[in-house]
Amino acid sequence: MTVDFVQNLAQYNYIWTLREANEWIEIYQLGFKDVSTEEGDRRTFQLFNPNNGGF
Known part of the structure; x- marks a missing residue:
């Protein structure tokens, strides 16, 4: 979550x-x-691999 990221930066x-x-x-x-x-700035991001793990 963005909140966790901001706390770690602090x-x-x-x-x-x-x-x-x-x-x-x-x-x-x-x-x-x-x-x-x-909605809002408390967002959640997830690691995304468009290749479905392929190389």
């Missing part, structure tokens, strides 16, 4: 909002897709 003195974290994930983590079940 341990290293990176203070991000949920919106900033979501934007970073969307831009730089192409292997994740949004599987959130609610």
Whole structure:
């Protein structure tokens, strides 16, 4: 979840909002897709492999 990501960043003195974290994930983590079940910035991302595990 984005909340967990932001909490882990805070341990290293990176203070991000949920919106900033979501934007970073969307831009730089192409292997994740949004599987959130609610609206808003408290989003859930799941590792996604479009090749179904193939090489």
